[in-house]
Amino acid sequence: MADEVVLLDFWASPFAMRLRIALPEKGIEYKHKDEDLWNKSPLLLQMNPIHKKIPVIVHNGKPVYESLVALQYIDEVCKDKAPLLPSDSYLRAKARFWADFVDKKVCDIY
Helix, strand or coil: CCCCEEEEECCCCHHHHHHHHHHHHCCCCCEEEECCCCCCCHHHHHHCCCCCCCCEEEECCEEEECHHHHHHHHHHHCCCCCCCCCCCHHHHHHHHHHHHHHHHHHCCCC
8 A cells, every 4th residue: 555645533532543553564654633523624524524533544535434444445455465354264254243343332432
């Protein structure tokens, strides 16, 4: 994944944390833009006009939002590095289960 990558983020977001871990894991350099969730920037509103929330990865001016979708995008675009999920189908399913569990049960307050 070359070119320009910007992460629109909020420091306390567990969803954005996924991307803050995955981007360096894949060796992707990126610019970080911390968002004020009570005073959203024009860039955030432009890049995520549907949900108007973080995290958003902007890759060469194109936004990818929703953390799990953005993780899949990172994995697909940056195939020269090790995949984020296990190659074994069962282990991959377990990893997806736990990501879904965190979304629905642990991070329900967000």
